[in-house]
Amino acid sequence: MNEHSPSVQDKTSELKDAVRRARLEDAERSEVIAELRTAALARLELVAAAVAPVLAELPEGIDLFDHGLVAGERPRFYVDVLAFVEVDRDRRTFRFLVDTRHGRRLLAASEDVDVIRRAVTDYVARRLVEREKALAADASPAAAPSHEAAGRHGGDLLFAFVMGALVGATLFYLALWWRILE
Structure with a gap:
């Protein structure tokens, strides 16, 4: 056998070392992703706390706004089934989005929690007015x-x-x- 050619045992340990390095890299990447999600959730908790007084003022019996934090691949604070706040890729900017028949629409984007709180408050108010109009149309004497x-x-x-x-x-x-x- 040639002295310069690596033996089978050297190749095996080289592969084992490479697999070990790949596992370490993967673990580090997973930790970073977990930390980013945790940070996004913590930032969204700030929005949830700022919006909580607004949602607490909702009249009883109105179940339009099933709100809450959802931890997932992209953590989000849902205002209702259609609208949610998420942290943008820059990890500083909040984005308030709503799903419509014509696709997703950005309602507000800001690093300031108060800007997002005002946008959510305006959205909730508009939804309440839409609900009132729909109920009034159903109950109007002209409809009978x-x-x-x-x-x-x-x-x-x-x-x-x-x-x-x-x-x-x-x-x-x-x-x-x-x-x-x-």
């Missing part, structure tokens, strides 16, 4: 007659169909009877 008229119109349509069928059947039998008499 339109349902009655629709019911009456449906009855008129059924009556016309039955009468048309009777007249048509009568004419058919008269024409058939007339044909037989000829």
Whole structure:
């Protein structure tokens, strides 16, 4: 065997060393990611604390705002099912986003918790006004007659169909009877 060629045992220990280094790098990366998530959660707790008094003022019985911190791959503070606050990639800026039919929309972005609190407060107020309008439209007196008229119109349509069928059947039998008499 040549003195300069590495032995099988040297190759095996070289691979073992490389695997050990890769595991250490992976562990360090995992620790860094965990630390970043922890930091993001801590920053989002500041937003949650700032918004808590606003959400505490919500009238009882309104379940639009199921809010809370969610720790995940991207930690978020959810205001409701559609809107949430997250920490941007720079780890300093808060982003308040809402999911719409046309995609995700940025409502506010700032490093200042008070700016985000005001944006969340405005969003909650708009949602409450939308809810009031929807409930008022459902309970309005003008809505009841339109349902009655629709019911009456449906009855008129059924009556016309039955009468048309009777007249048509009568004419058919008269024409058939007339044909037989000829």
